[in-house]
Amino acid sequence: MMFGQWMDPAFLPFMAAGLAVLVLTAVELSALLFGLALSDALDNMLPRVDIESGEAPGIFSWLGFGKAPFLVVLVVILATFSVSGIVIQHTVLGLLGFTLWPLLAVVLALLITMPSASFLAGVLARVIPSEETSGIHRNELVGCHGHIAQGVATHDRLAEAQIAGPRGLRHWIMVRAERGEQLSPGTPVRIIAREDRTVFMARRVEDPDLLKKKGAAALPG
Structure with missing residues (x-):
């Protein structure tokens, strides 16, 4: 044609x-x-x-x-x-x-x-x-750890984060940072709140694996 x-x-x-x-x-x-x-x-x-x-x-x-x-x-x-x-x-x-x-x-x-x-x-x-990701309700992602996967998150700009869910599965969600914070790709974060249907609030944290190692080192031998 x-x-x-x-x-x-x-x-x-x-x-x-x-x-x-x-x-x-x-x-x-x-x-x-x-x-x-x-x-x-x-x-x-x-x-x-x-x-x-x-x-x-x-x-x-x-x-x-x-x-x-x-x-x-x-x-x-x-x-x-x-x-x-x-x-x-x-x-x-x-x-x-x-x-x-x-x-x-x-x-x-x-x-x-x-x-x-x-x-x-x-x-x-x-x-x-x-509303659900891999069989879980998204509210269950609050408190989970992960890292910024793509983009730079500020309070006014969203970025994509990869989060380890409560069942060990990985989830990709959109997050924003707290006021005055900037989260670059690779930054370890913890999800502290769900703002609405699709957006979460993320907070910078020390690497969870590093925290576990420090905690183990602090235990009496």
Whole structure:
């Protein structure tokens, strides 16, 4: 199919959705280079739902919002809509020699997108749930130790930390430092509080392994 045909109004809604997926992915990857996460920022800006149960109202719950990160569900919906619409128009064009009226194609694509995106989001929610990580509630990470993995954390800027969870599993979370503190990559930290749905407060600590060695050395022989 020639480039001009892709730019035909019959394909524009689906090409726009595909372009949105590429842009969102590029922005997320670029943000991660600076220790930020677009997905976390969007989750923080959205109205709160029943976080403990992962439920969102009505059709949003069916689509997976509140169970998987908002950005993940949004990308799944946009990608499914884009692929469905392009396949519909391309198939009709090949069989009948013309494309469907854009609005009709959009409606048909949505009919395919809704159940397909719901299924895919449900699968992803089991892999990357929004509220739990590796089977634990995120509140359990408070008090755990780890280190800054990417970015520099200040009170106003988030960074990614790798934390050893209560079951010995590693978790990657977004953290901020206390006021006046700056936490560089590799800095050992302890999670002292959970600020909201996705952000934690981290405090600089001496290397936990070094603390254990000092404690053992202080014991009478």
